[in-house]
Amino acid sequence: AARVENVRSRDEIGDLSKRINVMAGELGERLELMKFVSHETMTAIQAQGGEKISRGGERRAVTMLFSDIRGYTAFSETVSPEEVIEVLNRYFEVQSAIVERHGGDIDKFVGDELMAMFTGEDKELRATRCAVEIARGLAESMGAQKGQVLEVGIGIASGDAVLGAMGARGRMDYTVLGATVNLAARLCSQAEPGQVLLEAATDR
Numbered sequence: 466a467a468r469v470e471n472v473r474s475r476d477e478i479g480d481l482s483k484r485i486n487v488m489a490g491e492l493g494e495r496l497e498l499m500k501f502v503s504h505e506t507m508t509a510i511q512a513q514g515g516e517k518i519s520r521g522g523e524r525r526a527v528t529m530l531f532s533d534i535r536g537y538t539a540f541s542e543t544v545s546p547e548e549v550i551e552v553l554n555r556y557f558e559v560q561s562a563i564v565e566r567h568g569g570d571i572d573k574f575v576g577d578e579l580m581a582m583f584t585g586e587d588k589e590l591r592a593t594r595c596a597v598e599i600a601r602g603l604a605e606s607m608g609a610q611k612g613q614v615l616e617v618g619i620g621i622a623s624g625d626a627v628l629g630a631m632g633a634r635g636r637m638d639y640t641v642l643g644a645t646v647n648l649a650a651r652l653c654s655q656a657e658p659g660q661v662l663l664e665a666a667t668d669r
Contacts, residue, residue: 522629522642527582528592529646530569531620531653532560532599534577540615553577556615560599567595572640578653582628582641589623596621596661604659619661620652 534556541549560579564571568591569581583592596619603617626643652662 522627522631524625525584525628525641526588526624527584527626527628527641527645528588528621528623529626529641529649530564530579530581530583530592530596531649532579532581532596532617533619533653533656535616535618535658537577537615552615556603556617559603560617563595563598563602567591567598569595580646580650589621592621592623593661593663600659600661616658618653618656618658620649620654620656621661622646622649622652622664624648 534553540552544552556577557574557579561571564579564581567583568585569583572580572582574580581592581595583589583595600617600619603615622645624643624645626641626645628639628641630639631642632638648664652664656662
């Protein structure tokens with residue numbers, strides 16, 4: 466955003482420059498805040514047209530993808546917290562780019578876990594291709610960290626879920642909940658390093 470510099474007059478032009486600078490600062494803050502929420506969250510907020518978002522949700526057909534780093538706990542105990550964060554960010558950066566390339570939406574990061582949602586046409590195929598690319602891409606681009614190779618286990622499940630604002634009136638989380646989400650998380654926890662586990666509704 467552009468700012469107006471070196472305007473010293475006290476007339477309307479000076480007032481206008483101050484307003485423009487304030488607006489530029491607010492725009493910058495909004496752009497930064499957008500990095501902390503999912504695309505679905507932003508879409509829901511924009512759809513309200515300035516009105517408050519009410520708690521509750523709608524049923525949607527989704528494919529959920531969970532990716533979890535294997536060997537993370539052991540790795541995190543051998544290096545400094547700063548190094549752990551650096552490695553996590555690098556892993557998430559690679560995975561995020563792949564998810565976006567396949568039309569997925571990252572719902573959240575939880576510790577060393579990534580949770581992504583796919584909706585729309587060919588969501589199962591896109592999520593599956595995304596998972597395979599993540600498993601391969603991380604192995605190729607990240608390699609060994611401190612003498613260890615950190616791989617991911619991935620779980621994918623398809624079905625109905627509830628998407629919407631959950632939480633307290635003053636602090637909500639726009640997220641997706643339901644049995645499909647839970648199944649994808651369980652499959653992820655059971656996956657071996659570098660393995661992608663699909664449930665029947667996705668593997669067709």
